[in-house]
Amino acid sequence: RIAYVNGRYVPHGEACVHVEDRGFQFADGVYEVCEIWDGYIVDMTRHLDRLARSLNELQMDWPVERRAMESILRETARRNRVKKGLVYLQVTRGVARRDFAFPKTPIPATLVVTARSVPPGNAVKIGEEGIAVVTTPDIRWERVDIKTVALLPQVLAKQKAVRAGAKEAWMYDKDGFITEGASSNAWIVNQDGTLVTRPAERGILRGITRAAIMDFAAAHDIKVEERPFTIDEAKAAREAFITSATMTATPVVKIDETPIGNGAPGSVVSELRARFHEGVEKLPLSV
Ligand code: PMP
Numbered sequence: 001r002i003a004y005v006n007g008r009y010v011p012h013g014e015a016c017v018h019v020e021d022r023g024f025q026f027a028d029g030v031y032e033v034c035e036i037w038d039g040y041i042v043d044m045t046r047h048l049d050r051l052a053r054s055l056n057e058l059q060m061d062w063p064v065e066r067r068a069m070e071s072i073l074r075e076t077a078r079r080n081r082v083k084k085g086l087v088y089l090q091v092t093r094g095v096a097r098r099d100f101a102f103p104k105t106p107i108p109a110t111l112v113v114t115a116r117s118v119p120p121g122n123a124v125k126i127g128e129e130g131i132a133v134v135t136t137p138d139i140r141w142e143r144v145d146i147k148t149v150a151l152l153p154q155v156l157a158k159q160k161a162v163r164a165g166a167k168e169a170w171m172y173d174k175d176g177f178i179t180e181g182a183s184s185n186a187w188i189v190n191q192d193g194t195l196v197t198r199p200a201e202r203g204i205l206r207g208i209t210r211a212a213i214m215d216f217a218a219a220h221d222i223k224v225e226e227r228p229f230t231i232d233e234a235k236a237a238r239e240a241f242i243t244s245a246t247m248t249a250t251p252v253v254k255i256d257e258t259p260i261g262n263g264a265p266g267s268v269v270s271e272l273r274a275r276f277h278e279g280v281e282k283l284p285l286s287v
Pocket of ligand 1: 208
C-alpha cells in the first residue's frame with residue numbers, strides 16, 4: 001500500500017507525521033472520506049466543498065490547490081489499485097512547538113491521503129442482513145458541523161456499540177432526540193413511506209450521502225421530512241437506516257433490544273441502497 005504525505009507517495013508502513021504535528025497534539029485538523037465505487041470517486045465535488053467549509057471554519061488554508069487535491073485523491077486511489085473502497089484525506093494546521101493558539105508565523109499545513117479496498121462481499125452481506133445500533137448520549141461539542149479529527153466521543157460511542165455486538169451507535173441529545181450515528185447520519189421510514197431525518201442546521205454533520213439520498217428522493221417522488229425524531233419513534237418506525245460515504249444507505253434492523261419492523265431490512269432502504277449510485281457524481285480515477 002501507498003500513502004501520500006506532504007508531497008510524496010511513500011510505502012504505507014513508512015508514512016509518518018511529526019510528533020509536534022497539531023493534528024497529533026490537539027486534533028487541530030479536518031478530514032474527508034470519499035467512496036470509490038466501480039473505479040469512480042463518488043461525489044468528490046461535494047466532499048471538497050465540505051472540506052473548504054471545514055477549513056474555513058477553522059481559519060485554515062487549503063494545503064494545496066483544489067485541483068491538485070483532486071489529482072492526489074485520484075492518484076492515491078490509483079496507486080493502491082482501489083476499484084471499490086475508500087480514499088481518506090486529512091489536513092492539519094501543521095507542525096509547530098506545542099502552543100494552543102495558532103502559530104504566529106504561518107506554517108505549511110500537513111496533508112495526508114490514504115486509500116484502501118473494501119471487499120465487495122462485505123457490502124452484500126450488510127445489505128442483506130442489516131445492522132444493529134445502540135443508543136448513547138451525544139456528548140460532543142457544539143461544532144459537529146465541522147468535520148474535525150477530534151472524534152473521541154465517537155470512538156467511545158462506537159466501542160459501546162461493538163461491545164454490545166452492534167455496528168453503529170445512535171447518539172441522542174438532552175431532549176431524547178437522535179442526532180446522528182457516530183460515523184453516519186440517522187434516518188427512519190414512517191408507516192406511510194416518508195423518510196425522516198434530522199435537519200442539517202444544528203447538531204449533525206451535513207452528510208454528503210444524506211444530501212445524495214435527498215436528491216434521489218426528490219427525483220423519485222419519495223417524501224422527506226427534515227425534523228428531529230426520538231428514540232421511541234425510531235423503535236416504532238417501519239424501517240430505519242444510516243447513511244455515510246462508506247456505508248451508502250444501510251438498513252438498521254435493531255435499535256438497542258428492539259427489532260425494527262419485522263427485524264429484516266425494509267423495502268424502502270433496500271431500494272435506496274440498490275439504486276444509490278444512479279444519481280451520484282462519478283469521477284473516473286484516471287482522466
Ligand atoms: N455523521 C458523522 C458524525 C460522520 O462521521 C459521518 C461520516 N464521516 C457522517 C455523518 C456521514 O457523512 P458522509 O455521508 O459525508 O460520509
